[in-house]
Amino acid sequence: MKLFSLFIKGLLFFLLLCLYGCNHKELNALTHTSEIILATTTSTQDSGLLDELIPIFEEESGVTVKTIAVGTGQALAMAERGEADVLLTHAPEAEEKLVKSEDVINRKRVMYNDFVIVGPQSDPAESNRTSPIAALQSIADSGAPFISRGDDSGTHQKEIELWEKASIVPNTEKWYIETGQGMGSTLQVAAEKEGYTLTDRATFLSHQRTMEHMLIHVEGEELLMNIYHVMQVNADKHIYANEEEAKQFVDFLVRKDTQQRIKQFGIEQYGQSLFFPYTE
Structure with a gap:
């Protein structure tokens, strides 16, 4: 029995070496x-x-x-x-x-596809401009709500890039709201608060039927690719x-x-x- 036990232990050791x-x-x-x-x-x-x-x-x-x-x-x-x-x-x-x-x-x-800046049809920030940088500056000046994903997503990274180009640090402002959620949920919050957000076009179009008062205000810039x-x-x-x-x-x-x-x-x-x- 002792020899058999030693044999089994040796076999197991050999198999472990093989796997290693x-x-x-x-x-x-x-x-x-x-x-x-x-x-x-x-x-x-x-x-x-x-x-x-x-x-x-x-x-x-x-x-x-x-x-x-x-x-x-x-x-x-x-x-x-x-x-x-x-x-x-x-x-x-x-x-x-x-x-x-x-x-x-x-x-x-x-x-x-492309990123777009969307917001309420009334456009209180008058963001409907050719440049996304000018649009963000208008949103900041107006104090209108801007809803950010705030989740280190590709969309959030693009948003941070745009704020930096606009020389604005938004996350210290009351009008800047981070959801920490996905694009669909962030769009819903923006719609509820009559605010603006950066989104990819595909997700916005797939949700637009539930938020008909939200429109694309800025699009078509190479920077938004x-x-x-x-x-x-x-x-x-x-x-x-x-x-x-x-x-x-x-x-x-x-x-x-x-x-x-x-x-x-x-x-x-x-x-x-x-x-x-x-x-x-």
């Missing part, structure tokens, strides 16, 4: 699953785009996609911690930091990332037929595309 000696990809293969976690911004979820695309990918690939829609900052943080397999986000500068740190790889441009990238979490650095399935999803989004679906999305319901193909 596995490289990242070998360990990933051992934990392989046909499910991926997609960390994405709320705009792709709230607009309904993912409801259009993901079922097609799942049917073709046999891979289940678990979508976690959060602010882009939170999505990128998930990648840094290895808690996602693939990302679809819209904060280029923050994304590039993760590329440099090798937390993500295979980053590709997918699509774009909103670019989305897809990228996979690096399985060499984060050993539980599903490399193969994540790459499949990246390839799917930049495929010509998927790009055509993106181009057509929203036309029937809203009379215009909510996103535009933008591969590289």
